[in-house]
Amino acid sequence: MNSTEKMNTIDLVNKNLAKRYRAEKRFKAYGIASIGFGLLCLVFLFTDIIGKGYTAFVQSYIQLEVNLDADTLDISDPSDPNQIAGANYMGVVKKALRERFPDVSGRRDKRKLYRLVSNGSGFDLRKMLEADPSILNTKQTIWLIADDDIDTYIKSASKDGKVFTGRVDEQAQGWVKSLIDNDEVETRFNTVFFTNGDSREPEQAGIxxxxxxxxxxxxxxxxxxxxxxxxxxxxxxxxxxxxxxxxxxxxxxxxxxxxxxxxxxxxxxxxxxxxxxxxxxxxxxxxxxxxxxxxxxxxxxxxxxxxxxxxxxxxxxxxxxxxxxxxxxxxxxxxxxxxxxxxxxxxxxxxxxxxxxxxxxxxxxxxxxxxxxxxxxxxxxxxxxxxxxxxxxxxxxxxxxxxxxxxxxxxxxxxxxxxxxxxxxxxxx
Amino acid sequence: MEATASVDNAAQAEESKLKTMKEEVIAQPSVDDVQGTVGTPFVENAKMSMRDVNVYYAEKQAIFNVGLDIGKNEVVAMIGPSGCGKSTFLRCLNRMNDTIDICKVEGSLTLEGQDIYDPKLDVVPLRARVGMVFQKPNPFPKSIYDNVAYGPRIHGLTSRKAELDEIVETSLRKASLWDEVKDRLQAPGTGLSGGQQQRLCIARTIAVSPEVILMDEPCSALDPIATAKIEELIAELSENFTIAIVTHSMQQAARVSNRTAYFHLGKLIEVNDTEKVFTNPEHELTEAYITGRFG
Missing domain, CATH: 1.10.3720.10 (MetI-like)
Structure with missing residues (x-):
């Protein structure tokens, strides 16, 4: 009597044992599933952010032969810092662009041409001239920051898949292609992003x-x-x-x-x-x-x-x-x-x-x-x-x-x- | 009316019958009718003397009318079952109970005639005079040297490095720990074994040269060998210090103390020379405890 009762208890325990282990496995699985879900969200978030953002760490530059002649710059006395500060740097940049693409005519097309480079390029030239006044009246080969639309186009063109043209029309695309073919476009690490403050111009904006x-x-x-x-x-x-x-x-x-x-x-x-x-x-x-x-x-x-x-x-x-x-x-x-x-x-x-x-x-x-x-x-x-x-x-x-x-x-x-x-x-x- | 009375009577009879049965089984003498303390609670050359001490935790009274003297250079052991109030009483002697908000102490407690519960008295110098060693070894998480030097430093006993070194060395020697740690004084105190840690705590306590050392079950967390070392140490220390020790081990009380006080449910039942307590106790409760009938 006693021993059969004992047997029964053991049997009952054994019978339940499998159920208990299954429940335990399920319990563990819930935890693993939760962690997996969390990790998945995290991976999704990171791939999205990094996928969208990594291109911001590089920036396209356009090479131009800029003639820093004092006349175009409107500098009559190079020793006057006010004149150096207030000089017409965009003028020489525009002139350089016209010389690079001589067959562009008409006001509208010229304006489009000027938008190839950032309109903050003048500041870079000023900094160069302030650092080294001897380059006045010389021809310099300078890398200028590309405008944000051009930059976006160049970066998307260098990637596989659909090219994002945005506001860059076919004529401008032709100019960019010609620049790329002549190795006059370069993408470099975007230092501006880490050294500048905010700006209305994306290519000049930094954190x-x-x-x-x-x-x-x-x-x-x-x-x-x-x-x-x-x-x-x-x-x-x-x-x-x-x-x-x-x-x-x-x-x-x-x-x-x-x-x-x-x-x-x-x-x-x-x-x-x-x-x-x-x-x-x-x-x-x-x-x-x-x-x-x-x-x-x-x-x-x-x-x-x-x-x-x-x-x-x-x-x-x-x-x-x-x-x-x-x-x-x-x-x-x-x-x-x-x-x-x-x-x-x-x-x-x-x-x-x-x-x-x-x-x-x-x-x-x-x-x-x-x-x-x-x-x-x-x-x-x-x-x-x-x-x-x-x-x-x-x-x-x-x-x-x-x-x-x-x-x-x-x-x-x-x-x-x-x-x-x-x-x-x-x-x- | 009559019916209820007879029912009451029957219930009472039943109850008293149960009570006698219980007493027959356990034969536990009652503490309710203990009036005062038997034996010799008071001595001639008292270092600390306590009279009519009552301690309350909020509404609950933990100590009832305890009177006891601790003689100069004497080792007094306090024994008794768990919850009898011996630790509470010990912690009153250097006002460690101050840290418990709900604890209230009444009565007269004096150190060389000075009331230690005088509101004007500063507890900081009191605790420098009456040091304490705790149940669990509690060295600071600092080096061995800094553990011992901490007391002398905060009390400003010395400002010279050489003197401090000397205090540390003599304290460690007195705690018979010097030989074991002299090569690694900068090692953390918490890295020592349990028994060494407790001796370090004793060294830390005697570094400020207290007059009285209170020990609250100093060996309860230690193995027999470490316990034997501490007991040896207590015997040596009694030459220079007055010691009150709470212990759960009756053998320990018998080995280290001059007089033994037996506490029971907050009352001091008996105080006598240790030998007398363990061979010929005066009170039946004491006898019941030391013969192991409860506790």
Whole structure:
């Protein structure tokens, strides 16, 4: 009786066993499927962005024989810097183009011809002349930046598949072909993209201004939010009595973390700009608005890090007569530092990608100059992406994707830094 | 009316019958009618003396009217079943209970006649005079040297490197750890074995030259060999320091202490010379505990 009962139990267990293992396999498969889906989305996103954007890292240049004669440049006295600065550089470029394609006649065709090169080419010539005045009245072989439409056409022509002509008509295509056949077109690494500020002309537009703006904004955010966040966390964890007030504060910090970021932007407009009369578009104001947004993240992660310090370490310090401040400064904070830094970097990475609140405080303005400090008008990377994605020019599409790549690069670097710092500073006990 | 009364009576009779049965089985003497402490809780040359100490955690009372003296250069062991309040009492002696918000201490606790719960008294120098060694070895995640030097540094005992080196060396020697670590003073303290870590904690405590050392089950996380070393050390340290030790091991209490205090459910039942407690206890509760009938 007893043994048969036992047999039955075992049989029942065995019978269920297969079912249990199947359920377990399914359970695991759900997880794998979720991860796979996530990875697939990520791959799709990256291929899309990189596929659209990688061409922005190269730029077409057109070779021209430019005669820098003083007459066409309208320079009578080469020692006068005002004349050098105000000279008619586009005149010599146009003349060079006419000489390269002598059979082009008629106003309309000539205008089309002039649009082969960027109308910012004059600045490049000016820079050359300023650097080396002896080239005045000589013939120079110069590589000039191609216009964005021409650049897009050249790049798409060098790829397989459908050629994107856009606004480049057959006549202009013929000129480009003739230039290519004579090896007078070259694609080079697009340094302009990394050294220039924003521009209406895609071929002259760069992200340097946005990167500097982002750096200044992040700097302000970091130096404000980290000390304030850590101080608040230390007080709340170590000193604050546990009562209704601290409960209320805690609930509100958690609430603050969930407030939509555009609300912080409105708050910034109302307080920093409206009440304190600060200027719009400043990294200083942007940094302060993002500080409000980042603080809850830093406070919450710092509190968690402080809580994770084992009580035995606190007791050890107090037990040999350390004051509370000594206990915190010598033992709790060093042990909590990796966690707090991780929280701060993740908070900053979040702030780096933030757009909405910065739109509210005017960092969406079109700013060509590269900011030199926190009090210079600036824009930031995500806002620059937003601005370019809204532009009608075809060449801004690839630049938008390229800017997204740069932004993602910064985010990856910051997250890697967080991981590295945590590994580096982590101490075992 | 009558009917209910008879039912009540029957219930009462049943209850008392159950109670006697229970007592017969466990034969556990009741602590409710313990009045005061038997034996010799008070001594002539007291270093610390505690009178009528009551400790509360919020509403719950953990210690009831405890009075005890700790004599100069004496080792007093505190034993008793889990939750009897011996650790709580020990932690009152250098105000470590201050860190627990809900803990309230009443009564008179003095160190050489000075009230240690005087609101004007600063706990920082108090803890320099009354050091503590904890149950789990808790070295700082710093080097061995810095662990020992931490106390002298924060109290500003010396500003010269040579003097600090000397303090570190003598403390490690007193904790009989010097020979094992002298070649690797800059190695992390957390890399030592459990027993070495606990001796390091003892060295850290004696580096600030306290007058009293409180030990809260210092060997409970250690193996027998490490335990034997610590016990040896306690015997040596008692020449210079006054020691109060809480322990779960009765053998340990018997080996290291001069007097033994037996706590039970927050009351101090008996204090006597260690030999007397373990051979001829005065109180039936003590006897029940040391013979292993509960605990």
């Amino acid at each position: 340097r201004g946005a990167i500097m703006g982002s750096l200044f904004t992040m700097f302000v955010t970091l130096i404000l939010s980290f000390p304030i966040g850590v101080a608040a966390a230390v007080y709340l964890e170590e000193y604050a009595p546990k009562n209704k007030w601290t409960d209320l504060i805690e609930v509100n910090i958690n609430n603050l973390a969930a407030v939509p970021s555009i609300i912080f932007g409105l708050l910034g407009v109302a307080i920093f700009i409206g009440m304190f009369g600060m200027q719009r578009s400043l990294p200083l104001v942007g940094g302060m608005v993002l500080t409000l947004m980042t603080l809850p993240t830093i406070i919450i992660s710092s509190r968690a890090a402080i809580k994770a310090v084992p009580p035995s370490i606190r007791e050890a310090a107090l037990g040999i007569g350390a004051s509370k401040m000594q206990m915190i400064l010598h033992h709790v904070l060093p042990l909590a530092m990796p966690g707090m830094l991780t929280g701060a970097i993740i908070g900053l990475a979040q702030a780096l990608g933030e757009t909405a609140p910065l739109l509210m405080i005017g960092m969406v303005a079109f700013i060509v100059d590269i900011p030199g400090g926190v009090a210079d008008p600036a824009t930031v990377l995500p806002v620059q992406i937003f601005l370019w994605s809204d532009s009608p020019e075809r060449a801004f599409v690839e630049r938008t994707s390229a800017a997204i790549m740069v932004l993602l690069g910064f985010l990856i670097i910051m997250n890697a830094l967080a991981v590295w710092l945590r590994k580096r500073l982590e101490r075992r006990w």
